[in-house]
Amino acid sequence: MSTGRKRLAGWALASGLVLALAAVAAGCGGGEEGAAGAWQIEGLGSTLDEIQDAARQEGQVNLVIWPGYAVLTDEFTAATGCKVNTKDGASSDDMISLIQTGAYDGVSASGNASVRLMTTGDVAPVNTELIPNFADIQEGIKNKDYNSRDGQAYGVPHGRGPNYLMFRTDRVPESTDSWGVIWEDESLERYKGKISIYDDSIFIADAALWLKATRPELGIQNPYQLTQEQFDAAVALLKKQAPYVGEYWPGDVAKQIQSYTNGDSVVGTTWPYQYLQLKKAGVPVKAVKPKEGTTGWSDTWMIYAKAKNPNCMYLWMNHMASPEAQAAVAEGFGEAPVNLKACELTKNRNHCSEFHAEDESWWEDVYYWTTPSADCADDDESTTCMTQADWKAAWTEIRG
Amino acid sequence: MTSVAVVEPPPRRGAGRRLSSFLYRHPRLRLGALLALPVGWLGIVYLGSLAVLLLSAFWKTDPFTSQVVRELTLDNFREIAERPVYREVAWRTVRMAFLVTVACALLAFPLAYYMARVASPRTRNLLVVAVLMPLWASYLVKAYAWRTLLSEEGAINWALDPLGLHFNGYSTTGLWLVFTYLWLPYMVLPVYAGLERIPQSLLEASADLGGRSLTTFARVTLPLVFPAVVAGSIFTFSLTLGDYIAPSLVTSDQFVGTVIYRIYGTALPTAAAYALVPIAVIVGYLLVARRLRAFESL
Amino acid sequence: MPEPRLTRLLLRLGAGLTLAFIYLPLLVIGLYAFNERVTQAWPIRDYSLRWFGVAWRDESVRDALWLSLLAGLGATGLALVLGTLASLAIARHRFFGREAITFAVILPIALPGIVTGLALQATIKDLLGPVGVGFGLGTIIVGHATFCVVVVYNNVLARLRRTAGSLDEASADLGADSWQTFRYVLFPQLRTALLAGALLAFALSFDEIIVTIFTSGAQQTLPIWMYATLFRPDDLPIVNVVALFVILLSVLPVYAASRLAGGGGVEQVAAGAAKVEAGAASAP
Numbered sequence: 008m009s010t011g012r013k014r015l016a017g018w019a020l021a022s023g024l025v026l027a028l029a030a031v032a033a034g035c036g037g038g039e040e041g042a043a044g045a046w047q048i049e050g051l052g053s054t055l056d057e058i059q060d061a062a063r064q065e066g067q068v069n070l071v072i073w074p075g076y077a078v079l080t081d082e083f084t085a086a087t088g089c090k091v092n093t094k095d096g097a098s099s100d101d102m103i104s105l106i107q108t109g110a111y112d113g114v115s116a117s118g119n120a121s122v123r124l125m126t127t128g129d130v131a132p133v134n135t136e137l138i139p140n141f142a143d144i145q146e147g148i149k150n151k152d153y154n155s156r157d158g159q160a161y162g163v164p165h166g167r168g169p170n171y172l173m174f175r176t177d178r179v180p181e182s183t184d185s186w187g188v189i190w191e192d193e194s195l196e197r198y199k200g201k202i203s204i205y206d207d208s209i210f211i212a213d214a215a216l217w218l219k220a221t222r223p224e225l226g227i228q229n230p231y232q233l234t235q236e237q238f239d240a241a242v243a244l245l246k247k248q249a250p251y252v253g254e255y256w257p258g259d260v261a262k263q264i265q266s267y268t269n270g271d272s273v274v275g276t277t278w279p280y281q282y283l284q285l286k287k288a289g290v291p292v293k294a295v296k297p298k299e300g301t302t303g304w305s306d307t308w309m310i311y312a313k314a315k316n317p318n319c320m321y322l323w324m325n326h327m328a329s330p331e332a333q334a335a336v337a338e339g340f341g342e343a344p345v346n347l348k349a350c351e352l353t354k355n356r357n358h359c360s361e362f363h364a365e366d367e368s369w370w371e372d373v374y375y376w377t378t379p380s381a382d383c384a385d386d387d388e389s390t391t392c393m394t395q396a397d398w399k400a401a402w403t404e405i406r407g
Numbered sequence: 408m409t410s411v412a413v414v415e416p417p418p419r420r421g422a423g424r425r426l427s428s429f430l431y432r433h434p435r436l437r438l439g440a441l442l443a444l445p446v447g448w449l450g451i452v453y454l455g456s457l458a459v460l461l462l463s464a465f466w467k468t469d470p471f472t473s474q475v476v477r478e479l480t481l482d483n484f485r486e487i488a489e490r491p492v493y494r495e496v497a498w499r500t501v502r503m504a505f506l507v508t509v510a511c512a513l514l515a516f517p518l519a520y521y522m523a524r525v526a527s528p529r530t531r532n533l534l535v536v537a538v539l540m541p542l543w544a545s546y547l548v549k550a551y552a553w554r555t556l557l558s559e560e561g562a563i564n565w566a567l568d569p570l571g572l573h574f575n576g577y578s579t580t581g582l583w584l585v586f587t588y589l590w591l592p593y594m595v596l597p598v599y600a601g602l603e604r605i606p607q608s609l610l611e612a613s614a615d616l617g618g619r620s621l622t623t624f625a626r627v628t629l630p631l632v633f634p635a636v637v638a639g640s641i642f643t644f645s646l647t648l649g650d651y652i653a654p655s656l657v658t659s660d661q662f663v664g665t666v667i668y669r670i671y672g673t674a675l676p677t678a679a680a681y682a683l684v685p686i687a688v689i690v691g692y693l694l695v696a697r698r699l700r701a702f703e704s705l
Numbered sequence: 706m707p708e709p710r711l712t713r714l715l716l717r718l719g720a721g722l723t724l725a726f727i728y729l730p731l732l733v734i735g736l737y738a739f740n741e742r743v744t745q746a747w748p749i750r751d752y753s754l755r756w757f758g759v760a761w762r763d764e765s766v767r768d769a770l771w772l773s774l775l776a777g778l779g780a781t782g783l784a785l786v787l788g789t790l791a792s793l794a795i796a797r798h799r800f801f802g803r804e805a806i807t808f809a810v811i812l813p814i815a816l817p818g819i820v821t822g823l824a825l826q827a828t829i830k831d832l833l834g835p836v837g838v839g840f841g842l843g844t845i846i847v848g849h850a851t852f853c854v855v856v857v858y859n860n861v862l863a864r865l866r867r868t869a870g871s872l873d874e875a876s877a878d879l880g881a882d883s884w885q886t887f888r889y890v891l892f893p894q895l896r897t898a899l900l901a902g903a904l905l906a907f908a909l910s911f912d913e914i915i916v917t918i919f920t921s922g923a924q925q926t927l928p929i930w931m932y933a934t935l936f937r938p939d940d941l942p943i944v945n946v947v948a949l950f951v952i953l954l955s956v957l958p959v960y961a962a963s964r965l966a967g968g969g970g971v972e973q974v975a976a977g978a979a980k981v982e983a984g985a986a987s988a989p
Contacts, residue, residue, distance in 0.1 A: 069923035104672020110840040110922025127472045255659040261936045269559035394470035404492040427882030438798045445791035449809040460824035517719025543959040545912040547928045548948045552734035560746035649817020685817050
């Protein structure tokens with residue numbers, strides 16, 4: 008055993024080193040610019056031919072995706088020489104943190120990720136001239152605030168879909184068509200421990216949507232931009248619901264599928280993907296867009312501003328906009344394609360009409376995910392709203 | 408050792424030789440040469456990283472983009488202190504760690520005792536290997552195995568079904584079982600080593616003085632092996648405290664690890680501040696363990 | 706003083722139950738690898754070997770396995786160098802700051818993995834990102850080496866403590882330089898300890914996931930591949946096959962290492978359970 012003095016000295020040595028490093032860390036700060044500049048990414052070819060040649064050199068593309076989003080990858084690799092490596096994100100926050108590691112070339116971003124990524128400059132604008140299939144994308148989906156800035160496209164639209172209310176028809180009345188089944192006291196009692204909820208702060212918007220329909224005095228317009236009062240009401244509603252929730256599924260689609268299969272969960276919120284899987288397995292489930300409307304998503308393939316394989320990523324964006332890939336992913340995940348040429352290729356010929364690909368009125372009460380913002384994302388300077396950080400902190404609290 | 412006699416080192420000349428003699432004459436320098444790499448590595452790569460993490464607990468987060476903003480603030484600590492949920496989760500995690508430790512100790516004791524005092528030397532060696540193996544078998548595979556076992560249609564409910572019982576595996580109780588399973592070998596080995604170190608003569612002396620076997624066990628064996636149990640508990644405790652994979656596989660309850668893992672991507676400063684909680688608990692635990700002389704028994 | 710009959714019987718029963726508790730889950734997951742069906746319901750109705758073929762042909766599994774092997778080799782190599790140097794310094798010298806170094810070697814394994822992982826990721830992203838160093842094999846190796854050092858260190862240090870420093874001096878007296886002393890005197894004594902340390906470091910690296918998730922970027926080691934894939938119901942049969950493979954693969958080097966470390970039970974505990982020992986030495 009050494010003396011106390013020695014030990015102290017050892018610690019002093021170690022802390023000296025640590026402090027020196029911390030100083031270095033503090034020095035290397037900043038460097039975060041606002042929006043990105045031109046669409047030209049280092050190493051990206053300037054014509055389609057150049058891109059195809061350069062892609063063969065790159066040989067791979069690394070993607071952050073929602074589960075099930077990367078389709079026809081073997082065909083893509085055969086055609087372009089780019090191997091496809093994917094990483095599933097569980098939530099938009101998850102996807103942002105993954106793309107910010109710098110290890111990925113692109114991401115299938117929902118609105119609550121894409122706006123933030125454009126703001127931080129983590130994703131680059133795209134030259135749509137170099138993406139031939141972009142021309143076939145529905146005009147109504149292009150040039151939205153979640154996939155463009157000042158008229159400049161920041162990626163290629165992927166598809167859109169609703170978050171469903173899903174229930175087991177043998178346990179919940181088949182006629183159920185209101186979110187009340189997961190919010191109202193009596194119903195919460197009835198399905199206690201059998202309710203399945205998406206585990207992310209964005210679900211606060213679903214509570215706000217219910218309040219919008221049932222408590223008009225709160226004056227909720229947009230379920231993503233909430234004043235303190237509206238937000239508190241939504242959080243209170245979620246806290247009331249929490250003890251009745253059987254499972255929160257954090258992108259763990261396997262667990263939700265399993266729990267519906269064996270009846271552990273009988274009602275809750277879901278993506279069309281799980282619904283289709285359960286249907287396929289013969290589980291008696293039904294999924295509806297309730298009368299209050301619902302939250303949903305309109306996703307965009309975006310390219311990382313410092314992508315290591317930009318050429319493969321451009322080809323990938325083009326691939327995912329192709330009629331074949333659009334048909335495959337629309338049927339696989341359960342969403343509406345944005346390239347309507349896909350409607351000819353789906354195995355179920357009615358897929359496009361069943362998923363309302365062309366029926367804009369159906370989408371009017373589907374609120375696409377977007378990022379909560381202090382200025383309420385409007386031009387009215389007098390209003391202030393709760394921020395993404397508030398949402399996130401509140402969600403940790405709701406989960407308890 | 409024989410190699411010293413057998414091998415005759417060929418004589419060497421030149422710079423290497425001179426450097427070598429120089430180092431031999433200057434033991435401080437030789438020490439420096441030995442230490443440069445490991446100290447550089449651990450000091451810079453590891454402690455440096457910890458310092459970066461600690462420092463980031465004082466940064467701000469942009470409320471819209473979730474980017475880290477390099478302005479000093481204490482808000483992260485305030486957030487952790489003021490929102491009761493962080494305390495509740497920490498408390499739940501510590502409670503889980505405690506219950507896992509108790510379960511591990513109860514399960515480990517008979518096995519360790521059997522190994523140390525009943526089994527023949529041959530059986531004992533086999534048992535030691537049998538306990539060591541799963542210690543090194545993949546953590547993830549073990550956790551995954553339990554996810555499968557605990558599911559509604561898994562082996563556990565299949566076994567309980569004929570008895571008319573049902574176990575809700577994907578629950579806090581299920582997680583408790585998983586943790587107990589994962590860390591059990593970490594408890595068995597120190598307890599076994601502690602038991603084996605108790606001299607036979609001591610137990611005989613107790614018997615000679617009229618102590619019945621239960622008395623001997625309670626008054627001699629237990630107090631002597633207690634530090635070993637504490638030593639084992641260091642692992643069961645600290646491993647439970649920081650885990651986020653096993654909880655994510657079997658429950659949706661929040662624990663310290665799962666909260667940190669969930670928020671670090673878009674709220675690194677808060678995550679860094681919260682990470683100080685398990686660090687503090689473990690350091691505190693180590694200090695208590697040292698008081699109880701646990702380290703000497705390892 | 707032998708225990709009474711009843712006590713012995715009860716102990717045997719308790720020990721047997723605990724062992725069953727340890728091995729049954731591994732056995733069950735091993736059986737699942739032979740499950741014909743995609744569903745994970747127990748009991749297994751039809752057995753088949755077909756998923757072994759599927760897993761073997763799965764390119765992502767092979768890529769992940771290859772990456773895990775590379776990472777394991779890299780981390781083991783680094784850990785051997787760093788651990789041996791550190792243990793030589795600690796065993797053969799008394800010096801200022803000695804305790805701090807002992808402590809620093811232990812720390813990476815004593816602190817929760819999530820802390821280590823988070824710290825490494827924050828550093829790589831903030832400090833190395835701007836100079837063009839990205840996440841990948843290199844950062845995986847750095848992370849693994851950091852906590853593998855202790856395994857080599859413990860094995861070599863234990864051996865050095867059992868060998869006399871006077872041998873080194875004798876070698877020098879006979880005219881050998883430092884390198885020759887290491888090569889012809891020290892190394893033969895340390896060989897088995899180094900081999901055991903290397904095997905254990907490799908096993909530790911091969912199975913690690915908690916830190917690796919933070920340092921691997923887009924790359925998938927075998928455990929990360931498993932963790933990602935076990936959330937996809939259709940791919941579970943492949944996960945089962947890989948799980949069986951990983952159990953077998955990680956247990957072999959441990960068995961070998963515990964044989965290498967030599968004879969009796971206690972020594973095996975001391976040498977093999979480096980994971981446990983790591984914390985033991987963390988007594989400041």
